[in-house]
Amino acid sequence: MNRGRGGRSLGERAADSGVQAAPAPPAVRRPSQETAYAPVHPGTGGQPAGGRGGEGRHCWVHDPPELPGTWPGLLVEWQQRGGSWHGRVAYTISGAHGPALVEAWLPASRLEPR
DSSP states (O other): OOOTSSSOOOHHHHHTTTHHHHHHHHOOOOOOOTTTOOOBBBTTTTOOOOOOOOOOOOEESSOTTTSSSEEEEEEEEEEEEEEEEEEEEEEEEEEETEEEEHHHHHHHGEEEEE
16 A cells, blocks of 8 residues: 555546446536526426426525424425425434434425525
8 A cells, every 4th residue: 555645546546447437417507596496397387396306405494393493404305295385305403412414394385595
C-alpha cells in the first residue's frame, strides 16, 4: 500500500476497474417558486402527477403530528389521495434524546416551498 501521493489517483483506478460510467441524466428544468409544488408530468394534460419520482425539493413542514412548529424538510414525492394532494416528506424534529428523522405523508396544506 502506498501512502501519500505516490500511487495512482482515484480516477486512474476507476478507469482501470473495467466498470463503465453511468450516462449523465438528462438536464432537469428547475420550476419557478410558484410551480414548485404543482408537479406536472408530460402527457397528463397539464394535471399534477402523483407518485412520480424525481428530485427532492426543500420545504417547510408546518405543525406535523409529532411536534407543533415549523420544521425544515425535503419533499420526496406527491400523491393524490381522496381528491387532495399529499406529499411524502422527510424532516427532523427535536426529540427528548436529540434530533429525530421522520418520514411521513402530510397534506399539501402543511407544506410550504422553501
